[in-house]
Amino acid sequence: MVLLEINGQSRQLEVPNDMPLLWAIRDVAQLTGTKFGCGMALCGACTVHLDNEPVRACVTPVSAAVGKKITTVEAVGEDKVGQAVQRAWLELGVAQCGYCQAGQIMSATALLRATPNPTDEEIDEAMSGNICRCGTYPRIRAAIKLVAKGGTK
Amino acid sequence: MSQELMMDLPDINRRRLLKGVGIATGLALTIGINDLVRAAVAEPAKKYGGDAMPGGLKEDVLVFVSIGSDGIVNIVAHRSEMGQGVRTSLPLVIADEMEADWARVRVVQAEANEAKYGNQNTDGSRSMRHHFEPMRRIGATARMMLETAAAAKWGVPRNEVRARNHQVVHQPSGKTLGYGELAVAAAKFPVPVRDNLKLKSAAEFRYIGKQNTRNVDGQKIVTGTTHYGIDTQLKGMLHAVIARPPVLGGKVKSFDASAALKVPGVLKVLELKSSSLLPPLFHPLGGIAVLASNTWAAIKGREALKIVWDHGANAVYDSQTYRKILEAAARKPAKVVRNHGDAAGVLARDGKKFVAEYYQPHIAHGTMEPPAATAQIVNGKCEAWACVQDPQAALDAVAAHLGFKPVNVRVNVTLLGGGFGRKSKPDYVVEAALLSQAMKGKPVKVTWTREDDLHHDYFHTVSLEHMECALDAKGMPTAWLHRTTAPTIASTFVANAKGGAPFELGMGAVNIPFNIPHMRVESPEVQAHTRIGWFRSVSNIPHAFAVQSFVAELAHNAKRDHRDYLLELLGPARKVNPDSIEDGWNYGESPQRYPLDVGRMRHVVELVTSKAGWGRKLPKGHGLGLAFCYSFVTYIAAVVEVVVGEDGEISIPRVDIAVDCGPQVNPDRIRSQAEGACIMGASLTLTGEISFKNGAAQQSNFHEYQVLRIDEAPREIHVHMVEHALDVPLGGVGEPVTPTIAPAICNAIFAATGKRIRTLPIRDQLKA
Numbered sequence: 078m079v080l081l082e083i084n085g086q087s088r089q090l091e092v093p094n095d096m097p098l099l100w101a102i103r104d105v106a107q108l109t110g111t112k113f114g115c116g117m118a119l120c121g122a123c124t125v126h127l128d129n130e131p132v133r134a135c136v137t138p139v140s141a142a143v144g145k146k147i148t149t150v151e152a153v154g155e156d157k158v159g160q161a162v163q164r165a166w167l168e169l170g171v172a173q174c175g176y177c178q179a180g181q182i183m184s185a186t187a188l189l190r191a192t193p194n195p196t197d198e199e200i201d202e203a204m205s206g207n208i209c210r211c212g213t214y215p216r217i218r219a220a221i222k223l224v225a226k227g228g229t230k
Numbered sequence: 231m232s233q234e235l236m237m238d239l240p241d242i243n244r245r246r247l248l249k250g251v252g253i254a255t256g257l258a259l260t261i262g263i264n265d266l267v268r269a270a271v272a273e274p275a276k277k278y279g280g281d282a283m284p285g286g287l288k289e290d291v292l293v294f295v296s297i298g299s300d301g302i303v304n305i306v307a308h309r310s311e312m313g314q315g316v317r318t319s320l321p322l323v324i325a326d327e328m329e330a331d332w333a334r335v336r337v338v339q340a341e342a343n344e345a346k347y348g349n350q351n352t353d354g355s356r357s358m359r360h361h362f363e364p365m366r367r368i369g370a371t372a373r374m375m376l377e378t379a380a381a382a383k384w385g386v387p388r389n390e391v392r393a394r395n396h397q398v399v400h401q402p403s404g405k406t407l408g409y410g411e412l413a414v415a416a417a418k419f420p421v422p423v424r425d426n427l428k429l430k431s432a433a434e435f436r437y438i439g440k441q442n443t444r445n446v447d448g449q450k451i452v453t454g455t456t457h458y459g460i461d462t463q464l465k466g467m468l469h470a471v472i473a474r475p476p477v478l479g480g481k482v483k484s485f486d487a488s489a490a491l492k493v494p495g496v497l498k499v500l501e502l503k504s505s506s507l508l509p510p511l512f513h514p515l516g517g518i519a520v521l522a523s524n525t526w527a528a529i530k531g532r533e534a535l536k537i538v539w540d541h542g543a544n545a546v547y548d549s550q551t552y553r554k555i556l557e558a559a560a561r562k563p564a565k566v567v568r569n570h571g572d573a574a575g576v577l578a579r580d581g582k583k584f585v586a587e588y589y590q591p592h593i594a595h596g597t598m599e600p601p602a603a604t605a606q607i608v609n610g611k612c613e614a615w616a617c618v619q620d621p622q623a624a625l626d627a628v629a630a631h632l633g634f635k636p637v638n639v640r641v642n643v644t645l646l647g648g649g650f651g652r653k654s655k656p657d658y659v660v661e662a663a664l665l666s667q668a669m670k671g672k673p674v675k676v677t678w679t680r681e682d683d684l685h686h687d688y689f690h691t692v693s694l695e696h697m698e699c700a701l702d703a704k705g706m707p708t709a710w711l712h713r714t715t716a717p718t719i720a721s722t723f724v725a726n727a728k729g730g731a732p733f734e735l736g737m738g739a740v741n742i743p744f745n746i747p748h749m750r751v752e753s754p755e756v757q758a759h760t761r762i763g764w765f766r767s768v769s770n771i772p773h774a775f776a777v778q779s780f781v782a783e784l785a786h787n788a789k790r791d792h793r794d795y796l797l798e799l800l801g802p803a804r805k806v807n808p809d810s811i812e813d814g815w816n817y818g819e820s821p822q823r824y825p826l827d828v829g830r831m832r833h834v835v836e837l838v839t840s841k842a843g844w845g846r847k848l849p850k851g852h853g854l855g856l857a858f859c860y861s862f863v864t865y866i867a868a869v870v871e872v873v874v875g876e877d878g879e880i881s882i883p884r885v886d887i888a889v890d891c892g893p894q895v896n897p898d899r900i901r902s903q904a905e906g907a908c909i910m911g912a913s914l915t916l917t918g919e920i921s922f923k924n925g926a927a928q929q930s931n932f933h934e935y936q937v938l939r940i941d942e943a944p945r946e947i948h949v950h951m952v953e954h955a956l957d958v959p960l961g962g963v964g965e966p967v968t969p970t971i972a973p974a975i976c977n978a979i980f981a982a983t984g985k986r987i988r989t990l991p992i993r994d995q996l997k998a
């Protein structure tokens with residue numbers, strides 16, 4: 078039994094300590110916005126925030142999340158920056174299939190919180206762990222810049 | 231109305247539709263118009279386009295549209311959404327024609343049922359091409375019935391009323407009635423026959439061709455509340471992963487599950503029968519399934535399995551050896567599939583010649599959402615939820631494997647986290663259904679891990695393209711020989727099929743409209759050793775890589791500008807009947823309606839080169855490369871700018887793409903498809919490779935099968951659209967851009983460095 082705080086709610090989950098946070102969130106807490114893409118920290122689809130820091134949930138054991146605030150894409154919009162990112166994503170029609178976008182949004186939100194006006198290199202650095210097989214990268218870059226400029230309503 | 235039509239509309243379908251949409255209480259429009267065309271017009275000898283597809287086209291307003299008394303218009307999306315925007319683009323056509331307000335439209339996803347909806351196989355860049363006109367007619371039918379109902383209610387002549395933005399207006403008095411108020415009455419009026427339908431003029435469009443209709447799933451995507459195939463949660467559901475035979479045709483010799491069963495959460499280990507018989511079709515591969523209370527436990531359980539495999543005959547498959555087999559086959563005369571003049575004779579004579587060969591390995595689709603499906607069986611009926619491009623194929627395959635009648639199987643279509651052709655093959659849905667059956671009907675979700683996805687794809691084929699030309703004194707080809715050598719997709723459907731199928735040869739091998747006196751294409755026969763499938767643009771990819779690289783090589787050899795040389799090869803603007811160049815396939819389209827239009831081909835080449843600043847002066851290490859493609863009846867040309875660093879590092883600052891896909895319905899989604907296909911094309915060019923050893927795929931996850939990331943992707947992609955009026959038929963959108971990118975990149979690298987790439991992927995070839 079592990080006690081986790083997910084999106085502001087305490088959740089008692091019956092999972093072993095070494096279960097990756099991804100599967101605890103998806104299969105046990107039944108929040109499926111966070112995605113599985115590789116299981117090896119290679120694609121970023123599973124990105125969530127632990128105390129506002131982006132982590133790959135597929136390689137983070139639940140034990141490492143105990144006592145920390147877990148935020149998933151379902152709640153990232155409660156934060157000003159997260160909401161601005163979501164709006165920019167809609168405004169520029171970033172998503173194609175959308176499957177990677179939860180992870181992209183979590184990474185972009187973390188980037189913009191730490192670096193409100195990132196350079197292209199900083200965007201590359203923060204976002205290159207997130208694969209988009211549909212190839213939405215040019216729009217992701219543009220949407221991040223739109224948020225930086227304060228361009229979303 | 232035909233008997234067949236009546237049978238397509240049983241009451242149960244109507245109820246299901248209403249139930250599916252929840253609050254649509256006042257059913258609007260009764261009786262379908264369906265395939266009146268087919269009944270009314272004398273049946274042509276051969277069917278084309280959507281009419282030739284399984285299930286054909288259905289134009290039944292009842293099936294596709296219902297209106298609630300609250301005025302909400304429910305429109306059915308019968309094709310699968312995988313990022314191309316079809317759940318938005320097809321419904322917006324109906325909404326526009328019926329004068330519905332997009333803000334009051336709700337899109338309802340259809341379940342698998344081609345008898346009811348017409349063809350649903352979301353593949354071959356066909357959705358808008360085949361369904362634009364039927365959707366318009368459905369919308370116009372709904373609009374006219376609503377107008378008739380309003381006129382009757384007011385007791386005014388029919389020609390005094392007009393539907394406008396979700397209501398009908400009586401023009402002389404200005405009275406209005408909302409669609410919700412008219413729904414029930416409209417249902418009582420006869421459906422206008424097709425000949426009496428009044429379609430809107432293009433000037434009257436509100437959504438078609440505009441950019442004012444946002445993606446219907448956008449909000450849910452950014453808040454993580456959509457439902458993909460991998461997201462299904464059912465009460466009491468078991469989570470399964472499967473250890474499949476590493477080699478196609480292999481099977482389990484023996485296994486020991488004792489350690490797996492000790493993993494906490496693992497509930498059951500089951501053997502799935504291996505289908506070692508060819509052809510592979512959509513059969514599951516068999517293997518050992520681990521069922522658990524969560525996905526993680528199932529994965530851990532699978533790691534603990536001890537399995538001894540019998541690898542079978544395909545264990546010989548080795549990509550290095552196989553390349554030699556392809557080369558040997560490509561260097562010998564083979565079956566002639568196009569022959570104009572006497573290319574063989576001209577090439578046999580002495581004279582200037584140019585020969586080159588181009589190789590591309592297998593690639594995997596690598597959809598970000600790996601295949602996943604859930605199934606349960608209740609009272610002898612199976613219900614599945616799955617990310618499928620071809621819902622009806624999934625239903626039929628499930629029914630066949632379970633031994634159920636198709637009416638006892640329902641397949642619900644979720645969103646697809648990418649498709650690219652992989653998810654047209656529903657083997658994973660059958661796995662879920664078989665496991666549920668083995669577990670007495672309990673709901674079972676099968677999740678493919680990334681390793682499963684890369685090891686057991688229906689791979690894009692490996693290929694060796696052998697090109698030969700005889701040249702005149704000016705370096706222009708007098709004879710052309712293309713031997714296209716690859717295991718065929720047909721081998722997935724017919725045991726041991728060999729040689730290019732018409733649909734493969736018709737993707738840029740036979741149907742090259744060059745102005746060369748002697749043209750010959752040959753198709754050697756080689757054996758497949760793995761499941762071969764279609765991948766976004768299919769055979770256009772190797773063919774365009776070879777043909778477009780070869781032409782650039784010929785231009786260089788002739789000391790000519792590539793663009794000018796290419797335009798000279800294309801010759802004057804003219805319409806070529808595909809039959810006249812031995813392309814009887816023509817993407818399934820009528821040769822009269824869809825001739826190969828060299829004028830449009832020339833135009834995209836001219837447009838893209840002018841937009842990209844072809845011929846402009848570039849800094850050292852930069853180069854521009856050009857390529858074109860005629861893919862899925864759409865005309866594409868691309869110019870790529872590359873930079874090759876001193877260390878051989880490649881970057882792509884800019885790509886220009888000209889797209890002529892006929893009239894545009896949702897221009898922003900056409901652009902996004904072009905951008906995505908461009909990046910996928912760059913990905914397969916730079917790093918895409920699946921190789922085989924001892925019969926098994928060698929790459930297991932994204933560290934070994936590398937796909938492009940944001941820092942490597944083209945920095946700027948400019949898409950230039952060619953405008954058309956509605957008299958031009960629509961072309962495909964999802965696939966056509968992909969094949970231009972590899973040759974354009976390689977041609978740009980040659981311009982930048984003088985190094986010619988003939989083997990994909992490029993990886994570190996420039997670093998040596």
Ligand code: FES
Nearest residue numbers: 114115118121135
């Ligand atoms: S699933 Fe965690 S990084 Fe890919």
Ligand code: FES
Nearest residue numbers: 174175177209211
């Ligand atoms: S939008 Fe499909 S993987 Fe990114």
